[in-house]
Amino acid sequence: MSAKIIDGKALAQSVRTGLKEKVEQFKLSSRAPGLTVILVGDNPASQVYVRNKIKACSDVGITSKLEKLPAETSEAELLALLEKLNADDSVDGILVQLPLPRHINEQEVIETIRADKDVDGFHVANVGSVVTGIGGFRSCTPYGVIKMLESVDYPLTGAHALVIGRSNIVGKPMAIMLLEKNATVTVAHSKTKNLKELALQADVIVAAVGKEKVVTADMVKPGAAVIDVGMNRNAEGKLCGDVDTEEVAKVAGYISPVPGGVGPMTIAMLLSNTVEAYERRLQKISQ
Numbered sequence: 601m602s603a604k605i606i607d608g609k610a611l612a613q614s615v616r617t618g619l620k621e622k623v624e625q626f627k628l629s630s631r632a633p634g635l636t637v638i639l640v641g642d643n644p645a646s647q648v649y650v651r652n653k654i655k656a657c658s659d660v661g662i663t664s665k666l667e668k669l670p671a672e673t674s675e676a677e678l679l680a681l682l683e684k685l686n687a688d689d690s691v692d693g694i695l696v697q698l699p700l701p702r703h704i705n706e707q708e709v710i711e712t713i714r715a716d717k718d719v720d721g722f723h724v725a726n727v728g729s730v731v732t733g734i735g736g737f738r739s740c741t742p743y744g745v746i747k748m749l750e751s752v753d754y755p756l757t758g759a760h761a762l763v764i765g766r767s768n769i770v771g772k773p774m775a776i777m778l779l780e781k782n783a784t785v786t787v788a789h790s791k792t793k794n795l796k797e798l799a800l801q802a803d804v805i806v807a808a809v810g811k812e813k814v815v816t817a818d819m820v821k822p823g824a825a826v827i828d829v830g831m832n833r834n835a836e837g838k839l840c841g842d843v844d845t846e847e848v849a850k851v852a853g854y855i856s857p858v859p860g861g862v863g864p865m866t867i868a869m870l871l872s873n874t875v876e877a878y879e880r881r882l883q884k885i886s887q
């Protein structure tokens with residue numbers, strides 16, 4: 601068997617085209633949606649991701665602003681900036697690029713962003729809303745994974761899904777979103793003893809560990825959908841995911857590669873959340 605590729609780059613482009621049309625309509629009667637991105641310090645990967653987010657905003661017509669702060673910025677200074685942005689009516693979405701320098705408490709920062717401007721979907725109120733099924737912004741990476749599975753009409757109802765990794769921004773919300781789609785979900789992590797046994801039972805595997813070749817061909821049930829969320833560098837310094845893509849593709853039914861899979865979808869779903877934040881705010885104002 602040779603797996604079908606779930607092309608995140610192409611899917612992200614089609615999401616962005618849809619958003620662009622929406623934003624053009626908004627601009628005819630009102631203003632464009634606005635996103636402020638905050639980057640603290642000079643982490644090279646974060647600089648690339650932030651640049652890509654700003655460019656993606658511009659491509660779909662979202663007004664974006666980048667607040668670049670030095671690595672020595674204190675937590676109090678960052679929180680004060682967030683309070684200012686929370687109160688600014690021209691700002692629909694706020695995003696603080698992670699990771700933050702070690703002296704800043706990430707959770708404190710996330711909780712300071714107004715939940716209705718938290719387009720990353722990391723605020724505890726948004727996580728809680730998604731868990732209870734009452735709405736809220738969805739964390740962009742797992743939201744992108746769901747869109748990728750839906751794009752190939754993967755039947756999630758009754759499927760056994762294995763999420764490998766339990767981070768707050770990917771693993772845990774991923775499990776909830778798969779559950780919402782009526783999958784039977786298992787979450788594996790660094791203390792899981794029988795990973796291979798669990799993986800062989802799975803119809804869907806989402807690998808979000810941050811370690812090369814955590815998922816190998818001998819762990820995959822023939823025909824399974826394998827979504828790679830890892831972002832690692834191999835021995836040659838080349839970007840790779842958590843899945844041994846070349847070998848797993850011989851067994852799986854669907855596979856999403858790194859690069860060109862979940863990464864572009866993370867940015868597309870950020871744009872989608874920003875547009876949603878804008879629409880919700882307009883609705884509130886007109887009520």
Ligand SMILES: Nc1nc2c(c(=O)[nH]1)N[C@@H](CN(C=O)c1ccc(C(=O)N[C@@H](CCC(=O)O)C(=O)O)cc1)CN2
Pocket residue numbers: 648649695696697698699720740741831839858859860861862863864865866867
């Ligand atoms: N505030 C946030 N911080 C971080 C998030 C997030 O969703 N919100 N996620 C990651 C980084 N990230 C977005 O910020 C991100 C990572 C990777 C990609 C991507 O498109 N990757 C490309 C490859 C890029 C390359 O060549 O280096 C791909 O997979 O094709 C997009 C977004 C942590 N921080």
